[in-house]
Amino acid sequence: MRKLLLKSIFGGPLTERAPAADKRALAELAEKVQATARRRLGRSLSIRQVDAGSCNGCELEIHALNNAFYDLERFGFHFVASPRHADVLLVTGPVTANMREALERTYAATPDPKWVVAVGGCALDGGLFAGSHGVVGGVSAVVPVDLHIPGCPPSPQDLLAGLLALMKRRLPRSRAAKPEDSGAR
Amino acid sequence: MITLSDIIGDTDRRWPRVEVTQDVWEFARTQLAERKWDLIAHWGEPGAVHLALREHGSGTTGILSLDASRGSFPSLGRDCLPARRLERAISDVVGLVPDEAPDTRPWLDHGRWTVRHPQGTPEQPAGPQRYEFLPVEGESLHQIPVGPVHAGIIEPGHFRFTCSGETVVRLEARLGYVHKGIEALIAGAPLEHAAKLAARTSGDTTVAYSTAFALAVETACAAEVPARALYLRAIMLELERIANHFGDVGAICNDAAFSLMLANCGVVREQVLRAAHAAFGHRLMMDRVIPGGVATDLAPTGQREIEKLLKKIRKAFPAIVALYEDTASLQDRTVRTGMLRHDLAMEFGAGGFIGRASGRSFDTRKVLPWAPYDTLSFETPLLQRGDVDARIRIRIAEIEQSCALLRQLLDTLPSGPILSEVVPRAAEGTAMVEGFRGDIFVWLRVNGDGSLARCHLRDPSWFQWPLLEAAIDGNIVADFPLCNKSFNCSYSGHDL
């Protein structure tokens, strides 16, 4: 029954003919991510998401990366529960004064080598919330940022493209081969 | 007997605001304590505190204001539990002190803002201070502190569990981590900018916030909104509700270790967002609703996309419901877990599916309808048991209602303009809108030049967070994620 159900739900929409332009673009993007992930990582990449003050819009789209359309895990990315298990911190929101310390501590708890991806307009410079008594600024005001993915919120597709860019530009090739790296985790 | 309309006087406005004496304020306190009136909102500004109320029975609504130029006001929290955190927030952001308040701990202010009392007379911050959780006494109790950074992709907040073995005997939340100072940023901002800030109070319910903000501005400035715009707003609002309900039903079941449901619901949610994007150009439909109407008309293919979506939902829905109902192991986790008692839901005026799963039927679309809801036909589902299961079932039933609403809206969608000019004038406006979580209340004051003088945005979560603490009582710690997700209160909407 379950199989039938899955088929009836996924079957129709996902195999729809005449895909829209952005659907093709997504497929291409997915392929690129996959190839790069294999080449650069050689193993999975663990992501820890940190909401440092967002309106929760960015979280919704990060969540969407896990749905069957994007299925981030197939590229070897997966979300982990602790910064101690993470390679990448995906940080959203303007960093609020009340979250600053938590972000700093999360960053400190993430083992090296690590990368920080700032997600959304707020994460760049505080966005609309810049200058508030409760906001410190963008993510880079608190921790070093390797990549920024713009958008309010960025779509899952933008997020995928961003992660691809991170792998291409930032992850050293050699990193994938280091066995002690995974041992330390 | 004195009624709320005796105090307010004759008016055809839905939210008249009157200045009252301390005696009347004290009378309001007794009415709240006896639960004859519901507390809708409670906020402050320099020199005054405001109290939005709704009388049971008559349904009269209005706002009472008390002079607080001496720097304090009589606490309502003494006998009105839902007022307590609101008072603490007033004292944090405005600096007015609730006299004889039972709880004087700061709430939103963690001592880290650049100023104290940002919406009152700003002062130097005192610096971070130790936050005292309420004492819990008893034998062999242990505490588990969780957060603000949680394990999942969710918003930050701190939960302090006191447990006896596996069982939670007390949960106390500490919030305020995502306080962005939205109300302070809106004060002085031009209308257009203020609308964008209001839209980002809680991203998952951005359409409802934008609608409430727009309605309040339009009331203040006596602006007429074109019929087509009103319909398009309602279409977006129901799409938002459906997207959230699907996402959350899946996520709740996932927290009961049943990921198949998340996979199925996640697909439908994505389809809703794609239809929203096709129809209105933004997946969450952010900044689409603006004062005066809507910013974008339905795309040429929009109507077809939404109709296609409704067809897909109709096809997938029975199977998803059956999957929920036929999975015994899932029911085993959701039935009789996280029970919220009816009297507590009433006492706190819990809105949305949380109230409706515990026998409180309040739905702004029915009780205080705005156009076009006053002409649409739909049901407000109601259940009594108040457990995780009931909250899921209410949301499932609401999806059906929202789909029916969308069909009506599309069938009768008027043509014509989508935006009219809002001519600013110095005035106040109030609005209440049913977001997917419940009633969002907005009060604001517009300046003659079109900027905002003040704005208060009250998220439904203010009256739901405290109830989560009650609902978890006696449950095991491992069921907290399940209970929490079944409430899905907003952190950002609450912290502002």
Ligand code: SF4
């Ligand atoms: S970028 Fe936009 S969606 Fe993301 S947190 Fe900021 S306001 Fe919300």
